[in-house]
Amino acid sequence: MVLSFAAVNAQSGYRDGYLITTSDERVEVSILHRDWPSNPTKFRYRLPGTEQVRYGDLTTVKEFGFVEGGLRYRRFTVDLDGSDVRTRFLSESPKPEFRRSTVFLQYLVDGEADLFYYENGNRRYFLYRSGESTPQELISREYLNGTRIVDNTNNFRSQLQQKVSCGVERADLLRVHYRKNSLVDFFTDYNHCRGAAVVRYERFEHRPRVRFAAKVGVERLAGKGLHERGAGVLRYGVEPITAPRLGLEAVVTLPFANRRWALVAEAYYHRIQHQTVAENELIFDYQSVALVGGFRRHIGLGRETSLFLGAAAMYQFPFYSTVTMPRGGAFAPRTPSVSGSNGAYQVSGGLLLFDRYQLELQYTTAQNLIQTSLYRYTSLHTVSLLFAYRLR
Template sequence: MKKSLMKNAVIGLMALLFCSSLAGQIEFKPGYLINLNGQKQECLIKDQDWKDNPESFTYKLGAAEEVREGNLDQVLEFGLGEEVRFVAVTVGMDRASDLVNDLTLGRNPDLQLEKLFLRIELSGKATLYSYRGENLIRFFFSVDGSPVEQLVYKRYRMNSMMKIGYNTAYRQQLWNQMRCPEAKFAQLESVAYTRNSLVRYFLKYNNCTGSGETTKFVQQDRKERYRLKVTPGINYSSLQVGENLGYRYSFDTDFGRKVNFRLGLEAEVLLPFNGGKWGLVLEPTFQYYRSDVIRDQETEPTKAHYQFIDFPVGPRYYMFLSDERKLFIDVLYISNFSINFSKSGIFFPTPPYQRTLNIFTRNSFALGGGMDLNDKYSLELRYYLNREIIGDYIRWDSTYTRWALIVGYRFFAPGG
């Protein structure tokens, strides 16, 4: 019953944090769209930090206006700030998979006409576009306003033995339509089918042809892509141990609830999509539990001494309230790997049942939620689900659960 109540309380906490944040999240940012009549409209666009190219987007004509949807049938172009530009283009694109197990036979691309929102990576005399989808990335180009074409690159199966071939026709396309004076074809061997490599080539071409201004649209990297925090806190822990065969002499022992100190070092990586709302967390943490109890008909205390370092890892989701404040929830996996100190164990001192149970942990999970302030300080309430700590003993069971109140202080972030 107690376990069920605790789990329900945690689930309720997560739901409350999520629902209370929805109204306050920062989602719409200044942008523009160009409609089918060529008219440009300033608007507020929902910033979804697009990893894949969208088929539609959400916008408002003013802060108090209704939310609308823009799509390929209504919009020629839209942009967000000085970083993002998408343009609607009808173009031939090859959708052959680049995954090794799904490669097709034959080197030639299967170009099918599609209407797409292409991201503008760089514009000028020569303009570079990109398209990203599931297991798919393609680059496109145009020169002096010519029709947009795909830069062709394809991995393919040369035979049934899975020998892989490479169609690098994009290099010939660049040579035919975009080469600087005195250039040599061999120089194109260093141009890879990647965004950074192609951007460098397009910049070089636009500069060497004296074509005037070139604009590169690059989303600003958030300063805190990588973070390190020290995470001290307090655990409120409980432990019960019991033998599960029903012997006459009862080993069922409740060691009670204890308040103990914990200390962690949290490393977090913010994932490069969805507006920095998702992170991946790893937090090596030193924790301990110590309790001595005198059981019925015994004179010496039965002892539980458990000192360990575990390694919770899992996703974290942020919900923005303002530029300075955000709520977060996380779900952490705790593997059976932990560092248990040598003096850890369950000690029964009274003969004839004198024995020591060594610590052998099992997998577990933890659920947490809290608030982050100024990307510097955080406060989190976390619940650790039951973790079996004497799992290598067939006849013994344990129930070890914890609540933790954790204070975080970020002491390192590149550029932060």
């Protein structure tokens, strides 16, 4: 199972890029963009015209990036503060506890003065350098002095004033924060002030994409009905019921993680009719409009095929609906009208072909279709088989 998922992920999300080997050879490649939450230590790539997956890492690659902007990483051996940032484990030393590491640093600004970013777990670092020197960490940390936490997070401003300053007043430095956008703006302004060419590197940004799909399918409902009366409970069986379903779905693909996550909204109509009369059996004539909201995760199988898993919440709004429930003994059947919304949860999985045809299997948790009675209710589970056609 692990190997099959690795193979699935290896086939999607490749972007045109390059790498520079340790022998200073530049090679044009396609790199698997994984939207790395931490700086990568290795990456997957393919040579032009081949499907073979290769691996680059800190021992074989000096630099890699994407052709059309976005991301650029370069290997450096740098000193990074390794002291713990968690409050109860803070260091008692005001000085950084440097540890030498060889890592891929992410370029944020390339100019006369460069700005880099490094993230590893819950630690994030900004580093800078002038010319071709070794990057130095911009220090922002807290430490303990007895039982008191000393805020030493503004040291980086002193470093900027001493090393990367071009007509900057102290008041201007106070407006610089230890955040990506703030530091990128500061280093960009510095390079402009020095008359140097400057390149800003940003992660790939995509606008959310909205797609609509027409959906049809069948539902299979089964469960029971309950009537609480006095000290006892009457149980009524519900034979499996098949009902048609027709709806419209909107999918908003999110602009991160290689666009594998999406928000999903759906409205659909269905009518449940069950006319067979038997002892202790419910009779349905139930129709409603259901509204669904949730999320979906895609797993690529190839350039035009993917699996998906989803979860959602659903609310039904019935109209002109009744559920006839026998009362047993000498009592006549009771047919309460159905009104008010009722909710449930849905989980689903399916296959998307050619980014247009969708086959989905969906399970809906138990629903009570009778909302107007305190003593009568249903518990119906639903399994649905759905087909969708995505509109352009």
